[in-house]
Amino acid sequence: MTTTEFQVTGMTCGHCEMSVREEVAKVAGVDGIQVSAASGQLVVTSDTPVDAAAVIAAVDEAGYQAVTA
Template structure:
């Protein structure tokens, strides 16, 4: 399993988390998604490395901004 962490800005509530989770789960290869508006973290687990650009695009589709954590 591969775990990749992203920082997401603009989240304020559980509904924000749900919107992001729903979009990111559609990205090819994603097995699970954990998201927290309190910390601004998005953690994606997959069987193989996931396409960062696809995850960030999914976050943007939900209406937020994201970057991969270093």
């Protein structure tokens, strides 16, 4: 199992978390998603390494900014 962490800016509430979760779930290979508006942290788990650029693009699609942590 591979874990990749991202720092997300702009999230303020549970709705923000849900928006990020829904978009990141569309990225190929993603098995698990943990997202916290309070800490600004996004943790993605997968069986194989996930394309970080694709995750960052998904977060951008949700309306937020992400960088690898």
